[in-house]
Amino acid sequence: MGIANKLRLSSSLSRILHRRILYSSAARSFTTSEGHRPTIVHKQGLDILHDPWFNKGTAFTMTERNRLDLRGLLPPNVMDSEQQIQRFMTDLKRLEEQARDGPSDPNALAKWRILNRLHDRNETMYYKVLINNIEEYAPIVYTPTVGLVCQNYSGLFRRPRGMYFSAEDRGEMMSMVYNWPAEQVDMIVVTDGSRILGLGDLGVHGIGIAVGKLDLYVAAAGINPQRVLPVMIDVGTNNEKLLKDPMYLGLQQHRLEDDDYVDVIDEFMEAVYTRWPHVIVQFEDFQSKWAFKLLQRYRCTYRMFNDDVQGTAGVAIAGLLGAVRAQGRPMIDFPKMKIVVAGAGSAGIGVLNAARKTMARMLGNTETAFDSAQSQFWVVDAQGLITERRENIDPEAQPFARKTKEMERQGLKEGATLVEVVRGVKPDVLLGLSAVGGLFSKEVLEAMKGSTSTRPAIFAMSNPTKNAECTPQDAFSILGENMIFASGSPFKNVEFGSGHVGHCNQGNNMYLFPGIGLGTLLSGAPIVSDGMLQAASECLAAYMSEEEVLQGIIYPPISRIRDITKRIAAAVIKEAIEEDLVEGYREMDARELQKLNEEELMEYVENNMWNPEYPTLVYKDD
Ligand SMILES: NC(=O)C1=CN([C@@H]2O[C@H](COP(=O)(O)OP(=O)(O)OC[C@H]3O[C@@H](n4cnc5c(N)ncnc54)[C@H](O)[C@@H]3O)[C@@H](O)[C@H]2O)C=CC1
Ligand SMILES: CC(=O)C(=O)O
Ligand SMILES: [Mg+2]
Incomplete structure (x- = not known):
């Protein structure tokens, strides 16, 4: 922080103290627009804004905002x-x-x-x-x-x-x-x-x-x-x-x-x-x-995190692991998945980094494991396929730029279009975080028919609905009912008749951020570590049963969001304990927290969740 800012902050601190002394009375006066007569306001701050008699909303002047604690x-x-x-x-x-x-x-x-x-x-x-x-x-x-x-x-x-x-x-x-x-x-x-x-x-x-x-x-x-x-x-x-x-x-x-x-x-x-x-x-x-x-x-x-970078990454990884299981394969096969990502912004890059890390870990975390993981991704942004030839490449996207020689072998070059990339790569997964509605056009989806996967997956994760890269109707009608589909905003399942359903999963960071926040709060961890984020993602990935994933259900229905959030919070706390980050919360100190078994941990989380019940405000004293 610059010196000028520090000075401003300290002058602001003295103003707080000054204000607490000068304005300790609840009543203060200001001039009304009609008649310039002083009006006594026995309220301040939000109380004025919630009072229809005094409220002026956005018309409060700066002087009024300052004097009435409305700033x-x-x-x-x-x-x-x-x-x-x-x-x-x-x-x-x-x-x-x-x-x-x-x-x-x-x-x-x-x-x-x-x-x-x-x-x-x-x-x-x-x-x-x-x-x-x-x-x-x-x-x-x-x-x-x-x-x-x-x-x-x-x-x-x-x-x-x-x-x-x-x-x-x-x-x-x-x-x-x-x-x-x-x-x-x-x-x-x-x-x-x-x-x-x-x-x-x-x-x-x-x-x-x-x-x-x-x-x-x-x-x-x-x-x-x-x-x-x-x-x-x-x-x-x-x-x-x-x-x-x-x-x-x-x-x-x-x-x-x-x-x-x-x-x-x-x-x-x-x-x-x-x-x-x-x-x-x-x-x-x-x-x-x-x-x-x-x-x-x-x-x-x-104690902070970025939901679009880190929350989205965890949700995407959980979904991608679900897509592996939906093929009847174990999660450990994840590093064999070929993934084309459309969009290299905060969300796309967040997902790429986390997916590469997960793959590398599964492969033993060696340098070769890292290189091997890296080669499973093809990234397409507004200018097409990102390769090492890209000029002025965004430093965050740099690690995912493909080597020219390798791409030539696949018949691809810098700036290749999405459809060219899908045709050349024949990916298992096509994942969109581009914010471009309809990007997965009929042509792109047709190209996905060439996927070498037994169950290709489409993740059209951009929000809101009109920005989704494609609809489930488009995807299922072209790729058939065997495909796995997830979207950022909710869509209805697709009915094929005779009881067959194309399941539309909602792949949205809403399945993670509440649990990450709650787990961090209840652990008292001073930071949100990579391990805590990973634990959250793994918990979500493991939540769906074998039977559900085989039906193409890779994320829980939103009706179960409170239950999954509770489990994610417990997983986050457990990881914080393992990393020796816990500092406790209210009467639960760090040492007590470390002693809890899994069941007690869940109970601790549940007991600290607010429920919408009216509190007792007045006790009967007879
Ligand atoms: N489902 C979820 O949980 C989440 C979804 N999102 C969604 O992801 C989208 C992107 O978010 P950010 O990454 O923060 O945005 P951003 O604006 O930083 O990135 C967008 C990226 O898409 C690329 N792009 C633009 N046109 C393209 C095209 N025709 N083909 C391929 N790539 C193209 C851009 O070059 C850029 O790399 C938004 O719609 C947002 O709502 C973001 C976070 C979570
Ligand atoms: C879901 C979300 O965080 C987004 O679309 O930005
Ligand atoms: Mg967001």
Whole structure:
């Protein structure tokens, strides 16, 4: 951290102390827009935003935000009431369009609004509805509908949820974190909005993805909803449409770059870890160029992980091992799989690194094992097949660049198209993390018919639905019912008649991140190690029975997400114990934790999962 930043932080700290002394009274005064008469407000922070009489939403001025402890609780763009009404009316009128252009369920956004209103009114009831109907409502609070929500966020924004830190808040964050009402926060999901699902840069509106991920933390992992915090770091946007949109809620400037960007993220990390030293921070939907750099920067100092790089990798590995078992082969045959990956961004590279590591481990972790593992992958990005001839190659993709000579033997060259690569390689698996809907065209799927596998697998993992590389209908109709299929967003199974079903698995990091977070929290580990991530992935891979995988079911149905999450959390804790990383959680200290057997460990996890039951607020004293 630069000296200037340190100075800003210390001035911000003295401001906190100053504020606690000066403003200890709950009542404070500010001037109303009509009449300039001072109004006494007996509330501050979220209480004002939740009070319909005092609330002005995005129209609170910066002075009001500062004086009323509102800073960070609203998106940064201050609007006037005319703009607010315009935003509201546009949203009202947009309803009809959304019914036409939305995801396959035309009522998805209407359902999201109803659920969101319940979330605002009664959190316990909201999570009870979500948990009891997770199959039906995960696609509403999470992918695909959450993508549509982020795209329409300026209209949907009502009551703020979570915190907003912006480039304008440099030097202020250490004091702003105290505007959040919860004394304890266990889990933060943070985004900078630069790559929301496959929808690109949505700027401040990307907060929706952090909210959606945390809904799953509560529903699947039983993290207490009072202790979760969605965060948006608004460093600007490079989305030209948003930069010109008068209704955009974020900073209307281009994204900060280089040290300016890193300084903001550093300041945010220092602020949240100062107030909540045990919090776990999940980085979500950062564009690739920052996803890897920030992961390297923080992973050895903070309890954090990147869901798109590490969570996705674990889920993909579990699915790939399932695809091996579905062929009636043992998992140890994984290093023989030929895998073509379309997409070399944060998700694609994350999967490639983890798959190579898993293969190398299975082959004995020698140098030859590593080389042999490396040769099982062919990577195609927007410019085609990546080979050593590629100019200005991304350093993260460099290790997967194929040798020219080898490729010549397969009739392939630098920049070869996906269909050429599939024809030349005849892979066992075609895995898409490209964010390009329909990339696995009829031609590509036809080429997959040449696969040397007895059960070829298609992983169309991009989100939301319209960005999926292909639909299960397309894949099964071309490759037949024997094929294995997984997609990032949910699709319905394909019926072939006479009781035959093409199973559509949901290959989404939602099967891992809640368990990784819960396991880390309950172990007290100060970092999220590679071993803990690997344990999570192996637990997911082993969850499906032999009978299920032979039917092509390689991931659990979402109705079992709470059970699988509990097991993953236990596996993560067990690994943390083996690596001597545990520091304990609440009354369970490290030594006690180390003594638990498998059954007791599961019980410990289960007992620490929040359930949506009304607490007793008043005891009868007669
Ligand atoms: N199912 C899951 O659990 C997850 C899915 N994803 C999805 O993965 C997608 C990609 O995410 P990131 O890697 O972060 O994005 P990114 O933007 O960093 O990477 C996209 C990659 O796709 C490549 N690409 C673009 N057009 C292509 C084409 N025509 N053919 C082949 N490659 C092409 C780009 O060159 C780039 O390498 C998104 O849609 C996201 O929703 C991401 C994380 C988890
Ligand atoms: C699922 C997820 O994290 C993504 O699509 O980015
Ligand atoms: Mg993501």
